[in-house]
Amino acid sequence: MSRIVMKFGGTSVANVERIKNVAAHVKREVDAGNEVAVVVSAMAGATNQLVAWTKEASPIHDAREYDAIVASGEQVTSGLLAISLQAAGVPARSFQGWQIPLKTDAAHGAARIADIEGDTLISRMTDGQVPVIAGFQGVGPDNRISTLGRGGSDTSAVAVAAAVKADRCDIYTDVDGVYTTDPRIVPQAQRLNKIAFEEMLEMASLGAKVMQVRSVEMAMVHKVRVFVRSSFDAPDAAQTGPDGQPLGTLICDEDEIVESQVVTGIAYSKDEAQITLRRVADRPGVAAGVFGPLAEASINVDMIVQNISEDGKTTDITFTLPTSDQARAIEILNAKKAEIGFEALNTEADACKVSVIGIGMRSHAGVAAQAFQALAKRGVNIRAITTSEIKISVLIDTAFAELAVRTLHSVYGLDKA
Amino acid sequence: MSRIVMKFGGTSVANVERIKNVAAHVKREVDAGNEVAVVVSAMAGATNQLVAWTKEASPIHDAREYDAIVASGEQVTSGLLAISLQAAGVPARSFQGWQIPLKTDAAHGAARIADIEGDTLISRMTDGQVPVIAGFQGVGPDNRISTLGRGGSDTSAVAVAAAVKADRCDIYTDVDGVYTTDPRIVPQAQRLNKIAFEEMLEMASLGAKVMQVRSVEMAMVHKVRVFVRSSFDAPDAAQTGPDGQPLGTLICDEDEIVESQVVTGIAYSKDEAQITLRRVADRPGVAAGVFGPLAEASINVDMIVQNISEDGKTTDITFTLPTSDQARAIEILNAKKAEIGFEALNTEADACKVSVIGIGMRSHAGVAAQAFQALAKRGVNIRAITTSEIKISVLIDTAFAELAVRTLHSVYGLDKA
Structure with a gap:
């Protein structure tokens, strides 16, 4: 019972x-x-x-x-x-x-x-x-x-x-x-x-x-x-x-999953827009300056990529958000341009996030490299990358979404026999 | 306020x-x-x-x-x-x-x-x-x-x-x-x-x-x-x-009605059926014997007319109920015929109850007589009568319903000038 x-x-x-x-x-x-x-x-x-x-x-x-x-x-x-x-x-x-x-x-x-x-x-x-x-x-x-x-x-x-x-x-x-x-x-x-x-x-x-x-x-x-x-x-x-x-x-x-695969599934999410702030002053509190006002406006920011600053003074910040919030976000950021301190704002719609997910990744090296190679081979350009312990997400052009999902599904051996 | x-x-x-x-x-x-x-x-x-x-x-x-x-x-x-x-x-x-x-x-x-x-x-x-x-x-x-x-x-x-x-x-x-x-x-x-x-x-x-x-x-x-x-x-x-x-x-x-009319309104109710039990033994408890079983079957009896017994031994009881309950009521009463003790059951559908209502009746005599005369003049036959302090109800053929309502409405001076 x-x-x-x-x-x-x-x-x-x-x-x-x-x-x-x-x-x-x-x-x-x-x-x-x-x-x-x-x-x-x-x-x-x-x-x-x-x-x-x-x-x-x-x-x-x-x-x-x-x-x-x-x-x-x-x-x-x-x-x-x-x-x-x-x-x-x-x-x-x-x-x-x-x-x-x-x-x-x-x-x-x-x-x-x-x-x-x-x-x-x-x-x-x-x-x-x-x-x-x-x-x-x-x-x-x-x-x-x-x-x-x-x-x-x-x-x-x-x-x-x-x-x-x-x-x-x-x-x-x-x-x-x-x-x-x-x-x-x-x-x-x-x-x-x-x-x-x-x-x-x-x-x-x-x-x-x-x-x-x-x-x-x-x-x-x-x-x-x-x-x-x-x-x-x-x-x-x-x-x-x-x-x-x-x-x-x-x-x-x-614990209940006796033999886990390295990769469990491939997820994707369309209708993502991408915003990049160029040459943002690289100082403490700058991320809060960017994302605070967006959060207040209930705009859900997803991927955030910030590279190590080259010159130690400025950096580029890229992030994604739903296409429906893109215009509003740009307006908010431009209004705060001086306060935040960035030189230029670039934006693109038509982005798609594709993610490779699996708890097995924790104990397996090379999972990410495998994805990048497979996508490169098919000519899929990667705009941005984020990773966590159990997933790898790449931002690509929406036009390539289905191709990328199929490629990754196949490369990790998930296709039905 | x-x-x-x-x-x-x-x-x-x-x-x-x-x-x-x-x-x-x-x-x-x-x-x-x-x-x-x-x-x-x-x-x-x-x-x-x-x-x-x-x-x-x-x-x-x-x-x-x-x-x-x-x-x-x-x-x-x-x-x-x-x-x-x-x-x-x-x-x-x-x-x-x-x-x-x-x-x-x-x-x-x-x-x-x-x-x-x-x-x-x-x-x-x-x-x-x-x-x-x-x-x-x-x-x-x-x-x-x-x-x-x-x-x-x-x-x-x-x-x-x-x-x-x-x-x-x-x-x-x-x-x-x-x-x-x-x-x-x-x-x-x-x-x-x-x-x-x-x-x-x-x-x-x-x-x-x-x-x-x-x-x-x-x-x-x-x-x-x-x-x-x-x-x-x-x-x-x-x-x-x-x-x-x-x-x-x-x-x-x-108390709030300063000058009340003798008659306030004329109401009517169609789809009434009429049942008469002939020569019912006139002894205590006979009404309970008739209406108890009907109440148990959730049949709502409305007008009840029982005349003074002529011979001191038997009497006739007439009552009305919704037409939709007529067949069921007849079945119940026939099943209890010996127990109740009646000689014959007569029934008619197509009855209509017309009522004259007014608190002024309490202090005015002759209201009922006026109704009976008016209806008689129009050839409306009255099957049964019940009265209370503030109303008079007559049971008539449904075919005469509208005529009776119009006649009574007019006779009590309720028609708009």
């Missing part, structure tokens, strides 16, 4: 028929003798409709009221799934954030989870009931409904799994796991059976859209094993691989 | 544009220096959609989950109106039943209000905020969302008005008040400026669909003055009569 939290996203609960299919998935786990709690998103489209009404009422609006309105979507799904489970003979009960309670901070619209009371849920589960929890929401210190921001249902699920000390958190989604790279670009991409939290974090933040970054972070911190799998297969079909295990990807501690 | 509760129904908040119109109505009252709380229904159609999903999930379903699902409709409206008010410069905050709290009993799906904490709402109002309360719902003793049944938003509004000790509860609806009878039948019907609680209770339960019976009962018990008015007029237009007062009908204590 295991204790499992199952999470179903918007497309998996898009209508009542699909909600009944979800109930069948849950029943399968209950019938197998597991203790189960479920976290659900709003029916696909529901949240967009609610957000549209909110904007129509007033383009600028109170986040508290936004939360009260938008959270109703998950409330509906939780009730409908509870009814569907009961109809299938599975005792179930819906829970809203304020009923658990799932307490958050006061940052309405993008609240962070402060605390979840696990006792009520655990006692329901040990009594043989399935709590069906409205995802994406909690209750703030002001006793008002709060929401966790888009994709918050994944975070809810992981947080609930941590609170009830679940053996596993199953994320049912429209893909059947995490792949070595985007299968739309590389048909030879393979589903990973396991991936370490750190690797998934890089994959998630670099554009593999399986799970929200925040939920992976939370899983890593609380050591919640997350299993990503598809909700579209028939619940009763033996949706298992040759080893008898269900198909999907387990996101877990690296 | 007055303290006012304003209630808006589903058609008044059917879309965001209408919700903004509602905000303008509220702003007008706030600008006039009043303390205001608002109670809202779900957007027209929203509740039907939610109920349909609930039935699709399972035709028979848990009332607790039904409540969690269906209550989301009012939650959305309350948030949207709060945002619209804020955008119009009126400080506002939405409140769900559990946040007030508006406590109900445990009868999910048709809960009754047990208690409302008025302090939070009053302190918001005295601080210059407008609480926007999701109607139709509260929180049960199990800390779960409960709903008050269809039309429960009127009841919410009256209960909130009682809890905050409001001077008036304004019910904005798609008609501009309570009429002497149905204007679709009698074009000469007039809007009443005032009507006593008791009269409105008779009007409401007899088919004048302006307000729910329960909400009128609650208004009478708590002496909440209710003003019925239209939400479709432009909020800023001088929607007033020749006396400078807004157009509508005040439902109030009879």
Whole structure:
């Protein structure tokens, strides 16, 4: 017997028929003798409709009221799934954030989870009931409904799994796991059976859209094993691989990954713009002078490259940011030109960041060199490079994105046989 | 300065544009220096959609989950109106039943209000905020969302008005008040400026669909003055009569009605079926024997007529009930025939109950006789009669319904000049 939290996203609960299919998935786990709690998103489209009404009422609006309105979507799904489970003979009960309670901070619209009371849920589960929890929401210190921001249902699920000390958190989604790279670009991409939290974090933040970054972070911190799998297969079909295990990807501690590959996957992120400040005065505090004003304007800077100064007096700083923030960033920096002290600002859009990710890199030399050689051979020019313990990212022209991803996927032996 | 509760129904908040119109109505009252709380229904159609999903999930379903699902409709409206008010410069905050709290009993799906904490709402109002309360719902003793049944938003509004000790509860609806009878039948019907609680209770339960019976009962018990008015007029237009007062009908204590008419209105109710039990043994307990089993089957019996027994041994009992329950009632009674002890059961559908209502009847003799004469003159046959202190009801063939209503409306001088 295991204790499992199952999470179903918007497309998996898009209508009542699909909600009944979800109930069948849950029943399968209950019938197998597991203790189960479920976290659900709003029916696909529901949240967009609610957000549209909110904007129509007033383009600028109170986040508290936004939360009260938008959270109703998950409330509906939780009730409908509870009814569907009961109809299938599975005792179930819906829970809203304020009923658990799932307490958050006061940052309405993008609240962070402060605390979840696990006792009520655990006692329901040990009594043989399935709590069906409205995802994406909690209750703030002001006793008002709060929401966790888009994709918050994944975070809810992981947080609930941590609170009830679940053996596993199953994320049912429209893909059947995490792949070595985007299968739309590389048909030879393979589903990973396991991936370490750190690797998934890089994959998630670099554009593999399986799970929200925040939920992976939370899983890593609380050591919640997350299993990503598809909700579209028939619940009763033996949706298992040759080893008898269900198909999907387990996101877990690296200790659980017995034989890890050097490289686990290739991620990419388009729509990056690049800004270079030329001959910036090389003195303490200059980086803060550049990035402070951008942070204040909520501009998310990604790669930052600063070379060792040649003359000991000036240096060049290059960084990337979303194309949508490019114009605003340039305006801010030019306004502060004298203060920061740079000579020229060069900028280019149409950049793409491609990253090679793998915890195995830590113990293997030459991984980066292999990437650079392979890209050079294909004539892909590298604009900038950053590395961490478990990843190498290169900034290239967007036109070369697919070529680079395919080349790297192949060079590290990730292509399916 | 007055303290006012304003209630808006589903058609008044059917879309965001209408919700903004509602905000303008509220702003007008706030600008006039009043303390205001608002109670809202779900957007027209929203509740039907939610109920349909609930039935699709399972035709028979848990009332607790039904409540969690269906209550989301009012939650959305309350948030949207709060945002619209804020955008119009009126400080506002939405409140769900559990946040007030508006406590109900445990009868999910048709809960009754047990208690409302008025302090939070009053302190918001005295601080210059407008609480926007999701109607139709509260929180049960199990800390779960409960709903008050269809039309429960009127009841919410009256209960909130009682809890905050409001001077008036304004019910904005798609008609501009309570009429002497149905204007679709009698074009000469007039809007009443005032009507006593008791009269409105008779009007409401007899088919004048302006307000729910329960909400009128609650208004009478708590002496909440209710003003019925239209939400479709432009909020800023001088929607007033020749006396400078807004157009509508005040439902109030009879003490407030200085010069009351003998007859206030004519109500009618179609789709009544009539059952007569012939030669029922005239002994104690026989009425209980007849109506007990019907009550157990939740069949709502309306008029009951039992004449003085002629021979001292047997009597005839006639009663009416909704046509939809007729077949079931006959089945139940025939099954108990020996036990009850009657000789024959006669039944007819297509009955209509027409009622003459007015608190002035108490002090005026001959009102009933006037009705009977007028109907006889028009050839309308009366099947049965019941009377109370303030009303006379006659059961007639449905074919004569309109004729009877028009005749009575005219004979009591209610026709517009």
